[in-house]
Amino acid sequence: GAVVSQHPSWVICKSGTSVKIECRSLDFQATTMFWYRQFPKQSLMLMATSNEGSKATYEQGVEKDKFLINHASLTLSTLTVTSAHPEDSSFYICSARLTRGGVSNQPQHFGDGTRLSIL
Amino acid sequence: LAKTTQPISMDSYEGQEVNITCSHNNIATNDYITWYQQFPSQGPRFIIQGYKTKVTNEVASLFIPADRKSSTLSLPRVSLSDTAVYYCLVGGYNTDKLIFGTGTRLQVFP
Numbered sequence: 001g002a003v004v005s006q007h008p009s010w011v012i013c014k015s016g017t018s019v020k021i022e023c024r025s026l027d028f029q030a031t032t033m034f035w036y037r038q039f040p041k042q043s044l045m046l047m048a049t050s051n052e053g054s055k056a057t058y059e060q061g062v063e064k065d066k067f068l069i070n071h072a073s074l075t076l077s078t079l080t081v082t083s084a085h086p087e088d089s090s091f092y093i094c095s096a097r098l099t100r101g102g103v104s105n106q107p108q109h110f111g112d113g114t115r116l117s118i119l
Numbered sequence: 120l121a122k123t124t125q126p127i128s129m130d131s132y133e134g135q136e137v138n139i140t141c142s143h144n145n146i147a148t149n150d151y152i153t154w155y156q157q158f159p160s161q162g163p164r165f166i167i168q169g170y171k172t173k174v175t176n177e178v179a180s181l182f183i184p185a186d187r188k189s190s191t192l193s194l195p196r197v198s199l200s201d202t203a204v205y206y207c208l209v210g211g212y213n214t215d216k217l218i219f220g221t222g223t224r225l226q227v228f229p
Contacts, residue, residue: 006162034216043206044163044219093162095217107153108217110162 003027004096006111013084014119020080021114023050023094029074030096034108035067038091050077084118091115123207128224137194139223141207144188150209152183152190157204157222166205167192194225202227 003026013019023033031052036044048069049057056069066088068080077096081088095108124142131137143152151170155163167174169181169190180193194201204222 004162036219043221046216046218049216091160095162107165107168109165110155112162113160115160 004094004109004111006094006114008114009112010115010117012117012119015085016083018080018082019084019116020078021092021094021116023077023079023096023111025075025096025109028096028098030098031074033071033077033094033096035069035077035079036093036095038093038113044093047079050079052077081116084116086118089116089118122218123209123220125205125207125220125223127221128226130226130228131197132228133198134196137197137201137225137227139192139194139205139207139225140189141192142189143207143209146187146209150187152181152187153208153210153217154179154181154190154192155206155208157206163206197225197227199227199229201225 005024005026007022011019033050035047037047038044046059047062047067048059050069050071052071052074058064066082068082071077091113093110093113095110097108098106151168153168154166156166157163167176167179167181169183171183171187174181182191192205202225204224206219206222208217210217
């Protein structure tokens with residue numbers, strides 16, 4: 001089945017540093033990938049839609065300069081949390097879906113998430 | 120995007136059948152219904168997807184009435200390892216964006 005891989009799975013860093021998270025679709029191409037964040041005991045919150053070869057679309061309230069998204073190929077999207085602070089600590093999850101010809105009824109497949117802890 | 124409503128939590132015992140119902144009154148004609156399972160510190164895992172009537176796979180069944188305003192995920196003979204949060208989502212054929220609701224936290228007891 002479709003596999004989405006995230007790296008790293010866990011990262012701890014000091015306040016003020018930038019952290020890059022990678023999301024790869026391993027056995028399929030995805031023109032669109034999605035980034036979510038999840039706080040403890042809460043549901044997933046969509047942050048942005050990552051579009052291959054174009055700018056990402058951010059949800060309301062999500063700072064685009066804070067969360068930089070790059071979707072340089074059909075199998076890779078990256079999320080960079082810039083100048084991270086403790087309040088950015090969260091569980092970040094990406095998803096992707098096989099798309100053919102711009103349409104798809106295939107389900108989205110999710111990565112296993114990245115636990116980000118900012119000290 | 121259709122909003123979904125599910126029970127916040129459910130309890131069951133091993134070996135029982137569990138049915139989780141989701142309401143999606145504003146579902147659009149081209150929306151599919153998809154269920155995911157999530158364990159702590161993991162990404163959601165696809166369980167089943169359907170458009171209408173009944174869909175069955177090796178782990179679950181999905182029942183969708185004719186008006187499609189609700190759906191029921193059926194887990195046969197649950198085990199302790201089925202303790203997780205279950206999310207119901209609706210999304211269109213051409214709409215990739217998925218908005219997660221609260222999900223249902225299922226606790227299975229021995």
